[in-house]
Amino acid sequence: MDDSNNKRSFEIIIVGAGTLGFPEQGYLRLPNVDALHIGISGIIAAQRYLEAHPKCRLTLLEKDYCIGGVFSTSEDLTRYDYRCFPVDRQPGRSYTEFWTQWTVGMAEYSDMPMERPPDEDCRSDCFKAKYTTEYLEKYVDHMQHDGRPLREKIKFGIQVRSIEKVNDKWELSCIDARNSPVMFSTVKLMIANGENSLPNMPDLPGKKFFEGTIVHSENFGESNIISSKTSKHVAVIGAGKSAADMVYETVKAGKTVSWIIRKTGTGPGFFAPIDMKTPYRNGLEAAQTRAMSSLQPSILNPDTLWAWFLHSTVFGAAIIKWLFSRLDAAVRKRADYRGRKNTQGFKKLEYNTE
Numbered sequence: 001m002d003d004s005n006n007k008r009s010f011e012i013i014i015v016g017a018g019t020l021g022f023p024e025q026g027y028l029r030l031p032n033v034d035a036l037h038i039g040i041s042g043i044i045a046a047q048r049y050l051e052a053h054p055k056c057r058l059t060l061l062e063k064d065y066c067i068g069g070v071f072s073t074s075e076d077l078t079r080y081d082y083r084c085f086p087v088d089r090q091p092g093r094s095y096t097e098f099w100t101q102w103t104v105g106m107a108e109y110s111d112m113p114m115e116r117p118p119d120e121d122c123r124s125d126c127f128k129a130k131y132t133t134e135y136l137e138k139y140v141d142h143m144q145h146d147g148r149p150l151r152e153k154i155k156f157g158i159q160v161r162s163i164e165k166v167n168d169k170w171e172l173s174c175i176d177a178r179n180s181p182v183m184f185s186t187v188k189l190m191i192a193n194g195e196n197s198l199p200n201m202p203d204l205p206g207k208k209f210f211e212g213t214i215v216h217s218e219n220f221g222e223s224n225i226i227s228s229k230t231s232k233h234v235a236v237i238g239a240g241k242s243a244a245d246m247v248y249e250t251v252k253a254g255k256t257v258s259w260i261i262r263k264t265g266t267g268p269g270f271f272a273p274i275d276m277k278t279p280y281r282n283g284l285e286a287a288q289t290r291a292m293s294s295l296q297p298s299i300l301n302p303d304t305l306w307a308w309f310l311h312s313t314v315f316g317a318a319i320i321k322w323l324f325s326r327l328d329a330a331v332r333k334r335a336d337y338r339g340r341k342n343t344q345g346f347k348k349l350e351y352n353t354e
């Protein structure tokens with residue numbers, strides 16, 4: 001329904017058709033709004049809201065042309081129904097060596113089990129990210145409301161630029177796929193725009209004289225760096241997980257790689273091996289347990305006697321220090337930063353944060 005100002009009106013709008021985030025994720029970083037938090041991200045928020053309010057007029061506004069956010073794919077999309085997909089815009093943030101940091105059984109909604117990926121695409125029960133994308137694609141087609149799939153609730157190619165509260169309604173100024181302004185208004189608003197949606201591109205002096213390709217990790221998947229015969233040497237800036245993935249993928253593609261980590265920042269990242277011994281299938285699964293998460297101080301943890309003991313007493317702090325120093329020693333031993341032969345510069349990757 002459109003109101004008199006040619007705004008499209010809804011009872012509830014969700015910004016972002018991303019994946020299954022966690023409570024601390026999905027906060028808004030737009031002008032005119034201080035901070036709005038939501039619990040879970042776009043797709044599942046929409047599904048659960050429609051289950052509770054089947055008659056409500058709900059839409060999801062998604063700036064991309066595919067679902068999944070971080071887990072959107074650049075692989076074969078022809079098997080999916082992409083009615084809203086402009087042919088000149090290829091989607092997809094995923095890349096070949098993008099492996100999940102969650103395990104089989106942990107990365108699914110409670111109302112649709114995920115099939116186990118083939119063994120060759122699983123390592124210590126983590127798996128290639130494309131299976132999460134596939135799962136999400138199936139989910140939005142499988143979940144039906146009034147005989148129509150959840151996918152049809154999503155408006156693709158709509159980027160929210162600013163939000164204002166006018167009287168009792170939220171007014172969203174957006175641009176569509178043709179860069180034309182479009183307005184939406186709603187009574188209820190959920191923000192599920194992820195925390196990795198705005199690329200942080202450093203200002204590179206001399207950039208205009210550089211004749212090669214410069215991409216942010218967000219566009220690495222859709223770039224032709226890996227397939228290009230002319231890109232033989234790649235420099236990767238940054239020390240986080242995105243940088244590590246790009247280094248790994250370009251090395252595997254046979255290119256020479258310079259890994260540039262600034263000295264003024266936090267330095268090399270901490271990467272724990274996936275197959276470290278824990279009572280669970282791997283360290284990532286262990287980290288999701290209540291016992292392990294209670295070891296890290298967080299406002300999201302319940303305020304219990306156990307939390308008080310661990311974080312507010314000398315004995316608790318000593319236990320935590322001991323546990324993490326054991327983990328730290330195991331990681332350093334496995335990495336063997338200084339002892340490796342024929343690995344130029346590997347010792348420089350030794351992290352120095354605690």
Ligand SMILES: Cc1cc2nc3c(=O)[nH]c(=O)nc-3n(C[C@H](O)[C@H](O)[C@H](O)COP(=O)(O)OP(=O)(O)OC[C@H]3O[C@@H](n4cnc5c(N)ncnc54)[C@H](O)[C@@H]3O)c2cc1C
Nearest residue numbers: 016018019021041063069070100101159160193194196197
């Ligand atoms: C490369 C990478 C890999 C990751 N791998 C893992 C992992 O394996 N395990 C893990 O737990 N976490 C991982 N993370 C963290 C990850 O961000 C979250 O787990 C999860 O994907 C967040 O889901 P989300 O729905 O909150 O956000 P997103 O998946 O980022 O979705 C947000 C959506 O909002 C849309 N959007 C943003 N701004 C606007 C706007 N202004 N208007 C309209 N739409 C908008 C975006 O296009 C996107 O579709 C990874 C992060 C990155 C960058």
Ligand SMILES: NC(=O)c1ccc[n+]([C@@H]2O[C@H](COP(=O)([O-])OP(=O)(O)OC[C@H]3O[C@@H](n4cnc5c(N)ncnc54)[C@H](OP(=O)(O)O)[C@@H]3O)[C@@H](O)[C@H]2O)c1
Nearest residue numbers: 098099100101202238239240241242243245262265266267
């Ligand atoms: N496969 C996966 O599961 C996967 C893959 C990628 C990302 N992720 C997740 O996504 C999230 C974001 O990870 P990320 O690696 O993209 O980002 P990140 O962790 O924020 O790392 C960014 C890196 O870039 C460096 N950097 C930033 N600005 C710089 C500048 N101007 N000059 C030089 N260096 C600069 C930072 O250095 P300083 O620290 O010094 O600032 C840091 O090393 C994390 O939660 C990560 O786990 C997961």
